[in-house]
Amino acid sequence: MAENEIGSQLSHQLSLEALPTELVLRIIGELTDLDALFNLIRASPVASRIFDHYAHEIMDAVLPMCPLKIEIQHLVRAVILTRSSALPVNNLHEFKLLFEEQPLYLSDGCRCPPLTLPSDSLNAASSESIRSGLATACRISALTNTCLGFNLGRLHDKSICNPYHYGTREYPLQIFLGGRNASRKGLMEMQLVGEVQKLAIRDPDGLGWPLEDIEEAARFKPEGFVTNHNHYFDGMEEEAKTVCEYLQQLRGEDDEDGEPSQRSPIDYYRLPRPPAIKARTWITEMPKPTMRKTQFGNVYDLGNRLIPADPPIQSLELLVKDRPPERLGIHKSPFRGQDPIDADTTGLGIDRYIDFAFRSAESPLPDVPFDVFRRLGFALWDDARMRAMRFVGKYDGGRFTAAQFFVWRSLLPEEEIAEAAARIKARPSYAE
Structure with missing residues (x-):
């Protein structure tokens, strides 16, 4: 048999389209990334047809294993359920509670995820809503990374700081978890608020809320709702405001291109289209596990899920590459912002600004x-x-x-510096 014929047969046998x-x-169920899942069902007709038949089972398998915080996973589910008119919330008050401060973890002063939906909650959603929700999650993934790149690009200006200071050989800083x-x-919270607003306009009965709640929901402004400081600990609303400014x-x-950022009122809520990306350069890595003490006992926080740690799980090495010790000595990055727990607190920049200004x-x-x-x-x-x-200094002990200051x-x-100087002069102690 000719060599090219053998190669042709092998390539046909190894094709995804030819597999049972x-x-x-x-x-598909072994994938651990929503972007990969979406790209696969777009590229493969067979995978697309299988997804149409098994959308619920596939999402139940893939979503919990994605490198997404538990809270973000719940938001993805909530968006899908809202598009199916199946969001398990009885009124506007309960919906607002999803964004309010929640009881703290017992040991670390961080908030619990406010929105909790069971993993099988998507059984109430339609396959069409799951597919469209998956596409939305991937759009938000692209917006997330272009937003970070946009803000990081402003730091490359030599008039702001030494261009070598935003990354070093020792800490290349490509990943900012x-x-x-x-x-x-x-972004996901804005998407959810926008979905509820659209549903209140498109199908008021789909919410099942009292009439006055539906009327208020129809007047939602997603960006204003998400940046409300009442939904956060002090300073955390600045994260949402940063994202809103990028949007x-x-x-x-x-608008300059002549394309409206939103479609007709009867359509799903859509965030702006992310800018064109020549090549995807970001990699979402899973953080190493950290130990947390919750009201349910000690748990390993793997970022995308919590695993009970009492008694210690001997098979944890099957879930993460680096096996942690059997008890509390779990790896923790020396820099805040690189561990799962850090998404539940204000960033260092906000903390130091509050110190600096107040x-x-x-x-x-x-x-x-x-x-x-x-x-x-x-x-x-x-x-x-x-x-x-x-x-921020390396060894400043938390003091400026x-x-x-400089x-x-x-x-x-200059005008803000002058206003600050005037405020200092107006202090009683300064006048004395």
Whole structure:
């Protein structure tokens, strides 16, 4: 047999389209990334047909294994259920509670995920809603990374800081887990609020809420709702505001192109189209497990799921590459923003801004607004990036030094510096 004929037969045998349905279904169910799942069903007619028949089973298998925070997984489910008019919320008050502060974890002062939907909740959704929800989740994935890239690009300006300070050989800083989680969470929350608004307009009976609640939901403004400070601990709303400013910039570009950013009122809610990407360069890596103490006992936090740790699980090495110790000595990054737990707290940039503007009696710039720092992504960056850019000292013990005050001051326009100086002069202690 000719060599080219053998190669042709082998290529045909190895084709995904020629595999039995059961084997293709098993391959799809082993995926651990929603982007990969969406690209597969777009590229393969066989995978697309199988997804249409087994959409519920596939999402139940893939979603819990994705590198998404548990809270973001619940938001994906909620968006899909809303599109199927099956969101398990009885009224507007219950819906708002999904975004309110929740009881804290017992040991770390971080909030619990406010939205909890069982893994089988998608059984109430239609296959069409699952497919469209998957496409939306992938659009938000692209928006998340382009948002981070957009804000990071502003730091490359040599007039702001040394271009080598946003990454070093020792800490290349390609991955900023905390910022990615915060951005995606804000986008998914806006998507959910927009879906509820659209449903209240398109099919009021689909919500099953009282009439006055439906009328209020129809007037929702997703960006205003998500950035409401009542939904967060102090400062956390700045993460959502950072994302909203990026979306406004995208909508401005869409308007210039003559394309509306939203479709007709009867359609699903759509965030702006992400900018064209020549090649996907980001990789969403799973964080190493950390130990958390909750009201249900000790758990391993793997980012996308919690696993009970009492008694210690001997098979944890099957779930993560690096097997953790059998008890509490779990790996934790020395830099905040690289562990799953860090998505539930304010970023270092926000904490230091609050110290700088409100808590420090020695600050030369009291009560300065966060606007300038937000435009540079300070709400999203982790410890490693803030320290590499010299906005936070390595060994400052949580206190601002004179050099740190100068660095932060250098970013502000002259009018804000003058206003801060006037506020200092107006203090009673200064007048004395």
